[in-house]
Amino acid sequence: MKPSDFRRIALSFEGAEEGSHMGSPDFRVGGKIFATLAAQKQGYGNLKLTPEQQEEFVRELPEVFIPIAGGWGRMGMTHVCLAKANEDVVTGALRVAWLQRKEKKEKKEKKEKKTSQKRSPFADLARPAPNIDPKST
Numbered sequence: 001m002k003p004s005d006f007r008r009i010a011l012s013f014e015g016a017e018e019g020s021h022m023g024s025p026d027f028r029v030g031g032k033i034f035a036t037l038a039a040q041k042q043g044y045g046n047l048k049l050t051p052e053q054q055e056e057f058v059r060e061l062p063e064v065f066i067p068i069a070g071g072w073g074r075m076g077m078t079h080v081c082l083a084k085a086n087e088d089v090v091t092g093a094l095r096v097a098w099l100q101r102k103e104k105k106e107k108k109e110k111k112e113k114k115t116s117q118k119r120s121p122f123a124d125l126a127r128p129a130p131n132i133d134p135k136s137t
Contacts (some may be wrong), residue, residue: 001023001083001085001086001090002082003040003045003082005087005092005126006035006037006080006082006094007025007027007037008098009032009087009090009091010027010035011097013029013094013098014029014124015030016028016034016098017029019033021033021036022036022038024030024036024038025037025040026038027098028101029101030101030102031113032101032104033048033101034047034094034097034098035047035048035094035098039079040082043080043082043083045080045090046078046079047077047078047094047096047097047120048077048097048100049076049078049097049098049100051075051076053076053096054067054073054076055086055091057078058078060067061079061089063084064080064081064084064089065078065079065080065081065093066078066079066081067079080093086110102126
């Protein structure tokens with residue numbers, strides 16, 4: 001597997017776009033990074049996973065998936081050793097990272113939409129009082 005293969009697969013997902021983060025290629029959905037090629041010179045692609053997802057990938061294929069050192073790794077950032085990975089494994093892993101970011105973005109947008117649709121408790125204060133005929137009461 002080469003960085004060009006990683007790029008091709010990452011960009012095959014709906015809404016995926018290539019960008020740049022600190023001078024390195026990254027792959028985003030909804031403006032959020034789900035993968036990068038920041039360590040391609042060292043032979044790695046990188047995935048943005050949850051710590052739980054990372055743990056599963058590392059347990060299943062420790063020769064392919066390696067937590068990035070330090071705090072980034074503790075947050076789920078994971079190296080993919082491209083020389084030891086095949087297309088099916090990388091496609092599956094990228095799909096997990098893409099889907100996680102896509103769902104997180106959609107959930108946030110849904111929450112923002114719901115919040116913006118809430119009616120202000122002060123909305124009625126700006127309306128004029130209704131005309132009430134004192135004789136009808």
